Amino acid sequence: MVENQVPATIKNRLQISCYDCHSNNTDYPWYSKIQPAAWYLKDHIQEGKDELNFNEWATFSDRRKNSKLRSIISQIEEDKMPLDFYTLIHRDAILSDEDKRMIIDYMTALKDSLE
């Protein structure tokens, strides 16, 4: 899903708000060159990717996709993601209410289609 059939607006939103920690395409920021930010980030991004890496999406079973979608939806609904720490610096990563609605609706429809 997240790779090819996703509507452009959603894909774009996910790239800006999620992909730095949840894909192999991390856009490392200026402070990533300064210690201790460097090792902190490395640790954090690894944790993010372990939890969910959009690049691995195609390899997941439908069952697993379903679980991941459920988690994505609940993280966004509860405003747990993107992390405050991340949006503090990446102001453009903040999800507006409309963004949230759009992503949640899309993910929910996708989840229902897998059940």
Next chain:
Amino acid sequence: MKTVKRTIGTMALAATMMLTVSCKEGNKNEPATPMSNEMHQESMDDKDDMEMNENKGAKAVLQDYFKLKDALVETNNDKAKQLGTTLASALGSFDASSYSDSEQQELKDIMEDAIEHAEHISESDMAHQREHFKILSKDLTDMVAITGTEMKIYEQFCPMYNNNEGGAWLSMNEEIRNPYFGDKMLKCGKVQREIN
């Protein structure tokens, strides 16, 4: 103004880092999970028997699952954390080799998903544990559909969980003890199905 903002941002970043680091260190000091995995291996001579397979796999998984369910009924966060770890390891050692290819694939998908939920349960707060328990219960219900079970299991359902979305679980006892609400609504739910 922008520089001021950025400076504040950087300071907050540094503070967040220190906090997170200390939290992480703290976690490492948690006591090791006791392995309460004493399975009664019955007769070892019927190795080729399907029942043997169930003892090694589904039965062990279910027993750990039921213990976890009981911890959720008690609303015991720490105990559920420990039992999440125990269950994850039982799921990890599940042996599907005696099943057909398509069943093996299905069981592999189930285990992968269930392990992830069990691991999350081992590191989450109560509300989160219960969210994961719901999907975990679905995974294990699907597992039992393939493996069968020698013990009688009740599939039970509480329609009120998660803003009336509802949540099912498996139990060895017919009597309802609700793992989603604990003593807030201990007896909410009904038996949906008997499996044996």
